[in-house]
Amino acid sequence: MCRKYGFIAPRSGIATEADEAAGLAARLGFPVALKVVSPDILHKTDVGGVELGCGSEQEVKAAFARITENVRRKAPDARVEGVSVEEMVREGVEVILGLTRDQQFGPVLMFGLGGVFTELLHDVSFRTLPVSAVDARAMIREIEGRPLLEGYRGQPPVSEEMLVDLLMKASRMGMDLGDRLESVDLNPIVVWGDQHRVLDAKVLLQPEDRVVPVAQPNSSHLEGFFSARSVAVVGASSTWGKVGNSVLDSLVNHEYRGRVYPVNPTKTEIMGQKCYPNLSAIPEPVDLVAVTVALSVVPDILRECAAKGIHNVVIHSGGGKELGGESLELEATIKRVARESDVRIVGCNCIGVYDSETKLDTLFQVHERMVRPKNGPIAILTQSGTVGAAVAESLADVGVCKFVSYGNRIDVDEADLISYLAEDPSTRVIACYVEGLAEGQKFLAAARRVAPRKPIVVFKSGRSQRAARASMSHTGFFGGSYGVAAGAFQQAGIIPVDSCEELAAVARALAMQPRARGSRLAMISNGAGTMVQAMDLMEGTHLTMPPLTPETVSRLKEVYPPFYLAQNPVDVTGSANSADYEVGIEALMEDPNVDIVMPWFVFQDTALDERIVEVLAKASEQYDKPILCGSMGGPYTDGISQTIQGRGVPMYHTVREWVAAAKGIAPRQ
């Protein structure tokens, strides 16, 4: 089967005479191995039936003779069909290709160097199928051991085109196998120059009739979660601290202007709102139901919803599949009834939904505890409500238009929401926190469609072996599931980040600044230390730090005193005032070598005057290049930083976030 896709095994032929063997060898290319072919000889070596490394026709003939003689002597009764003449693979580099079906992301291709690189160092790269030539090239360049392919120790380099072609062949094979694919292991493949030979291949297939369903994003009725004009809270409570109390508080006592109906059979009124014994008792139409009661009664609630024509339910209650056992079944039942009732569910086990335009607010965090972000271009989707809440609070000043905590995603998931947000005019940036994806292929499909129009930033935790163990194929542990996720994210055009802080940092940059045209950055600061730290963090990323053009250098040198350093990074020392920064920032903005301008400020330095606020606001308005600022310190630094951010210029307070923001807005290729 592998041959069908153009994979080449070591070539061979069978000869019955010495001359024929020599001719065959000449056609295959030297050196060759000769091996007796006989159904009666199990251990060829034991009877002298193998000769390796025959380097000429002469040697082949002699070897043929020796084998014939040996076998005649040691196994006189064996039926001999001939002698196989086999191409011996020259010295090359061993690589591995693997196809497997990842639990989250479906069929994936793996590439790595053979032996210790894969087995011991897990130095492999992944992409989901189908793999494009661009993907394949990236997979090859991603692995740490790639210098081995580029002409290590004076060896001629291995053709990247040939490798790309191998990866594409494997991808095609995987696509053709479709749902039958269990795993394919081409291991090792020896490569040299523009040649390859597959030394071993293992293919595991599933029965013909298997169908692996891939769900499609479904954004029907999602609008209702953000624009409902009336909300019923099932489980509304008058006890402080109860979820049913906090949700009601968020809806009743703040800016939401729709109707709110507490539902609780034991009360007649809560927070000044008339209370109803059940949904059906509410005389008016209801757009959205918030459920804070036990999951076991949810199926009945859903049927009531269907009867009342309600299409949107947020289930805050926990007690779902995170507990295993019966709860798993219960969630499945809820899912089925929801489908039957044409009801969409957000949750269960979530903190709710918030829309900063309609002020529809079902979060069970009371306002005193959690600041609701102002209206703005960022949408936050989060598997963990509390992690998402913290990210939302940290972006309160930039603005969050929509916040969805989807928890156990019985129904609505990231993919549905991303598809919905693609058409939402308020959303310009999508920030997403996930721990694991239930339907990775659906997620990728949605992201791939939306990412070219709206940036999607994802922090995926649960990466470690401990938190999410994943193994692949026979070769053991292959880098864990995050390797697969990282590859899949890159394919889909997702911007990956490594912490909540970075998620907020990149979302902030994307909300406040244009995306960068390239990944070449320039720094300028009155304190060099943080620039040194940034250079350390840039190592191994796609960010680069080009030299400034000679024009920029002379422009700076003309104005700056001799002890300022007019190079990249620009060091304007503790003596710098806002005019010095102004000159520097303008020069960097206008330097064609620079895609991202990154000023860091030591606001503690007394020489730096507050006109810097205007300088930055002007630069940010005037140029179409992103500017990302940084500073660290106490109250004065915080104050002026907030003023600057208020003018549309992002300001980071750790070097890590500053660099992460640059990584996030710079294109990967």
Add this chain to the structure above:
Amino acid sequence: MCRKYGFIAPRSGIATEADEAAGLAARLGFPVALKVVSPDILHKTDVGGVELGCGSEQEVKAAFARITENVRRKAPDARVEGVSVEEMVREGVEVILGLTRDQQFGPVLMFGLGGVFTELLHDVSFRTLPVSAVDARAMIREIEGRPLLEGYRGQPPVSEEMLVDLLMKASRMGMDLGDRLESVDLNPIVVWGDQHRVLDAKVLLQPEDRVVPVAQPNSSHLEGFFSARSVAVVGASSTWGKVGNSVLDSLVNHEYRGRVYPVNPTKTEIMGQKCYPNLSAIPEPVDLVAVTVALSVVPDILRECAAKGIHNVVIHSGGGKELGGESLELEATIKRVARESDVRIVGCNCIGVYDSETKLDTLFQVHERMVRPKNGPIAILTQSGTVGAAVAESLADVGVCKFVSYGNRIDVDEADLISYLAEDPSTRVIACYVEGLAEGQKFLAAARRVAPRKPIVVFKSGRSQRAARASMSHTGFFGGSYGVAAGAFQQAGIIPVDSCEELAAVARALAMQPRARGSRLAMISNGAGTMVQAMDLMEGTHLTMPPLTPETVSRLKEVYPPFYLAQNPVDVTGSANSADYEVGIEALMEDPNVDIVMPWFVFQDTALDERIVEVLAKASEQYDKPILCGSMGGPYTDGISQTIQGRGVPMYHTVREWVAAAKGIAPRQ
């Protein structure tokens, strides 16, 4: 020379007869190689003078005969001295040992696996000489490829004892070579079981008479920088924003109670203080001089100091060796004159010194711009003044007793200060930011002496190839200078961190909590997301997450509702109140499996009441185990976090800092 230290090359002997060769081979062990020995034969193979892989006495005899016959036939005139019988090294693992003289840290030992591991992946470990058995073991365990030594693919493991012994041999060799050591390269060494053979060795020595001076820490007169009762400011200025104005402001207009003398020949009074034309004109004694004028006049100032019996000078002015050229010489002159005058210098190119007890404050950051930390147990030493200032501000609430920005360290350096702080009763924790060490051996010597009594936390930036390129030996780039620094820091007992935030995080933990007895941590939270993230960050560190004892588990299960997870990490869900945390924290504090207790709080969750402040304060007081807390959010979270920190319990706002704090207070071994 290598033999003298017990390194073994492949063994061999010369035989003149077949029987002798066979006997020799039997003693060496099979297989062996036979090679003709003749001063007249250059290419032994060409004359059939080499036979490899002789596996028995019989084969040796036959090979001996063939060689003799071949040589007789093909080189009849050659003088033949015999046939050398050489041990052939079995299949084993290639390792590398290297000795070199690092620019910062002096003689170092490097260990790595051969081939691609070292050359391509830079998977090597370093320690400074002499290397102890503990160091050697750590070096072996640090490298990523170590599974190759532990019995990879069914191979028998390589003896760690033997490897440790090899490293110790190399260390002894390096120590004996002393100042003559340039580099030693034992590459490759093949190891298997408890055996080794050095296949190649290169030794480069310096001339006999080279002496590499190693400076000793010198803390004489340092007291004066912190307790001076009178300060003269040379270059005092009445212009806002000038360094000479800000320093005077810090001394005159705040809490410093000593005498302050502005020195400026063009003024009679500044800030209400009588001004003097020069130091000599000051009629009273002066303890400390702050210099904000050009470096060129410093030698004269130092002579004035000597005349007035002044031993302490802080030089704020830049323009030193950071500019290269003549400035380098000027710094050397200043250094010489300072030694001659018995004057200690902090700086140049620094922001000054601050003591929170005496309030002696020569920082040129005015108080409005930079908060002065309250008095407390942390001393901050920083090469970059502005980076240090930000760290100091972030520790303002914990307390910083002494802050020293030493800049270009013309004289006083980290090592001098660490030695001084060792005896300082106010200092319990030393936090240090360095970009590069001028005298690494001096620094390590000081740290090694002090670290067992007072923890020393170091953030060293300037790690990347770009920022600090370092190469070693002939094998190319060997992991860069931070590899050497990391090894040296570990040997010296320094706690290494990776960012300013982590420097502050670990210093905070050490200041507020006891050190951990082990590295086993337990987490508890009402929001599981951050615990998942922490588990990801723990991967590859020395931190572990043990199961709780059965006693702890049943203790928790008795009290908790069934949907709380009574395991490590403990998940108390969004329903948790302070009583739930109290039960959990006490159980973890009393669990013998746990060394560090790490609660994370979602303060946004309404169920969590404010009695948590008392719960944490009590736990921190009552138990001798460190407790490290975390939370993320907005103003409410910040407020309650500050209250909790005020009660002596550290609270971190990023998962990274939370985990870093645990790493910092947990012992490495």
